[in-house]
Amino acid sequence: MTKGAYAKLHHDMQHFVTEASVDQLTAIKNSIAQCARKAQKAGIDAIEIHGDRLLGSLCSKLLNHRTDNYGGSLENRTRYALEVLQAIKEAAPSMMVEYKLPIITVNPDGSLRGKGGLLEDEAVEFAKMLDAAGIDMIQVAQANHTGNMGDTIPPMGAVPYNWTLGACEKVKAVVSCPVATVGRVVSVEAGEKILEDGTADIIGYGRSLLTDPDIANKVEKGECIRECLNCNKGCVDAIQSRRYLSCVLNAENGDEETIFIQPCTETKNVAIVGAGLAGLEAARVAYKRGHTVTVFEKSNRLGGQINIASVPPRKDEILRSVQYYEKFLPGKVDIQLNHEPTMDELNGFDHVILAIGAHNMDLPMPVENSNVVSSWDILNGQEVSGKCVVLGGGLVGAETAEYLANKGLEVSIVEMMDKIAAQESETVLPLMEADFEKHNVQKFVNTRVSEIKDNVIYAVNTKDETNVEIAADTIVNALGSKKNVFDDSKLTVPFTYVGDCSGERTADIASAIRTGYKAANEI
Template sequence: MQFSSAKIRNLELKNRWIMLVMHTGFAEGDALTEREYAFYEERAKGGAAAVTMVLGVNDAGALKKMYHADTLDGNSLKTLAERLHVYDCKLIVQLFHCGRNESRKNHGDKPLLAPSPVASPIFREEPQEMTEEDLLQTKADFAKAAAFCKENGVDAVEISASAGYLLSEFLSPITNLRTDKYGMGEDKGMTYPLEVLQAVRESVGDYPILMKVSGAQMLDGGYELTDTIVFCRKAEQEGFIDAITVTGGWHESPVEQISFYVSKGAYAPLAGAIKKYTSVPVIACNRIQDAETAERVLSKGLCDFVGSARAFLADAHYVEKLQKKEMFNHCQACNHCIMDVLKGKELHCAFCPEAGHEYMENQRRKIATRKEVLVIGGGPAGMYAAKKSAERGFLTTLVCKEDHLGGQLNLAKLPPRKEEIGTFVSYLEHTLKELGVNIILRKEVDVDFVMEKKPYFTVLAMGSEPIIPNLEGLETTTYQLAQNVLRMDDETLKKYGEGQIVIVGGSSLGLELAEFLMNKLPEAKIKILEANSRMGAELGAMARPLLNGLKKAGVQTMCDTRVTSFDGKKVMISIGNQPFFVTADHLILACGSKSVSSSEIAMALMDERLSYAVVGDADHVADVDEGLKSVFELFSRFYLA
């Protein structure tokens, strides 16, 4: 069903897959650039029936580095539509107003406008309450922007009324405290959004208009699904809309929206409920990122189309590969993309550094050469380096000391909900074989091996190894490394079900190990000791659901707790310079990792004046995002041809 055609009003789409809107932050000047053309065009080539780009309706409504309708060159929009149409892909433009949802730093001198002066819990900036003049002007700007899109070849517009942005703020009793006709009266704040929709319809006439809504606000005291259904029914009955895109809650909702904490297709029932009470096509979204989930929600009648943004970010040819049943690069739902966008940074994918740089990749020709690139290390940075090298046309050899590829990702996939990380390893391994990379496993590379090959270029990607702290008493204390515990089978793990477990280290490794143990041994008693003031600081917003789950499971977390020494089962600690101890029947060290030294091989290469680079954890320990990015930047600099 997902590959059959269907219509929105009079617009025929070749399949049921719509690339949803993503704010890229790529805007430069007042016209789309080759960077944006190439980004969207690659997704059109990759099988999307339609792609959605965002456009601020005016300057005040646009986020940092977002185009807005007041100044965007219409010819550049027309060019984008024409380039997409070559691949039978339609262009949808989402008409957007951020409302209160941007930081003052990124919004600059522009006013943050909202129904009422209620600050966002994310950005903590009190907005200005919209005056009658603001309301009239903004409504006119929505209508003007819609007409602008129609005049410049856009196939449909989508009105943003979701996620906590301006129009959705009128629907919420939390953010709409007005006492005039646009307040929470009998129509529950729907008056102004409906007036905006009416103005848009009057400006474009017989033309497809989509509306994007949150199925529910998912905040205490906020609007509920029944309210959204009423709103959608009114908009449809008035003839204002031709399709409805249904997402989950707001960005500030404590309920996870798009991360791996959300099961696949979990919010499709919200779309299903709206579809039941309306007659226009409904697009379901949030965690619909594979063929099985798409087919399930479509065949159940929960929606007419499926929408995804990040699946297309991770693999531009996602739909084409689904249809051909080929391996693709899965979205890992890690939220790196959305966290950076909310900070005003450019859109990127942690597992696909090429995303947003297609215009650069398109300028590179494959080099006809017999020169060899040697990559030492079979972790994610090494595998990705081998991929980029082979794509550039070099004879590429990848050497890995283990009997399998993947490095640290083989551990990262073991905690609950992280198993899809294994698909990234499988995807890279499949790609390397297709590119003809020579893969050598179970080989410890030494200087002699490298000097015998004398490669044109060597990539040192030996990864990292666990840190073992130099603390008094540790040498006579029984302990395990977190990495080794993650590898244990269920039978070996049983002993951890009795007695007190103490994990030293509250970074992502320690927290995810605790979750792993609680999943295997629900009755386990676990304390986590962390020297810093925050657990999982490097996880950002993703720490919240993890810590909430551990708290619910009874795991005790102790911040600002420095381990000073060990004495048998006693772990000596310091809290505020006061000495204490905790008892550990099972001591596990999760103290992070350090780079594996590559200096011996590097020195030998320098002596022979052979070029090399150190990447990933071998350079400095970081997450997979930073590691892959370092490789992409290396090959962008080195092999620009």
């Protein structure tokens, strides 16, 4: 069985649902009630009934094909969920009970998004039943069981902000209990607007609390909040792959007991060279520890490669990673743009952190009389024309190809491995693939380029050793990046490398953040 087929079986309930007997349903209900009783005894104040999973499957027209009292009509399909609620209330009468109400939404093309749960009209009716049964709170959310967690927890640019709010407003209009909304409510300001408008009573933050667990405390103190990118790389991808849950922007996430900012024992003057994410995170942590920090950046803005990573379709939200530092650092850290420090300047500090980044690597094969441009230059605004062939189907190459295709150019991708954008989130890949198909982007995988001459790419298919020739007007070099090198031989003070320049392989966002955090926390 292929990995893809296994994943679909594992996550799409329609492929492996079996009908539970009434005795099994009763046993599960009693177990849930006993869990609630024990939670109450342990001092827990509230419990959420996750109305997706088993309960959502029974509620669903799409998944529930029973012919007994738990199937057929809306009353029958929701019977078990109400029985579970009643059992919990009897077992734990002082417990506040919330019901997560999953709604099968409709995509722009008319297809249904989700299988477990209820279509919107039925969900509103079921909300009335829950309210009458004494539920304390309802959270309106997207239904699951689609085979792609991006349908339930959408990545940046996939759906509008606050995308389930319309359904929440309809539920709120017919119930007396508080109603919560969830789903790409990224900023506190957006949440406050929803509350002010009265379209929901409570804002449910999910991924955002992985990025910054102190949202509530920071709002109270008026402090800057680090906002979630909705990239799904540290969290949702980890869930799908059964890996350790994390956040690319939060170096402490999941390890708060052992990884935390420690106040310095001696205040030092720290210089940071480079204002990409690694340098900016190092600046933040060094400042929080009590050091005096100066950031040198040779360009005229913060962010480094994030500024080009934000250019491809759906990627502009990645700029939130830089905007956080633009809000937090001024007034706390001396930021010197358009300034490449001299060695004498750096030797005047107590410690230097080098975050000088990377550059688009040169093509390794012979090139003669051909129009070759780098993916970095294209994403920085260089205009190209004609038939474009992107060499390298990694994340940068795939995103550059999608960017060019959306500009109306004819695009092909050449990749030596067997997969395009292998590092991309599994929740983003379907969107990218759909865009490739829409714009007829050609993909040459398992293809090794031997030489480029007169704007013709000469390559070999590594599977069958056949020759491949591709003519192009523009050849885009997206074969990867290479770390920038700094001559540290004349540095007379302690120094540390972070981010792209710190190892043999260049860093992703998570590595940049973590190396910057660690270096600053150890000064």
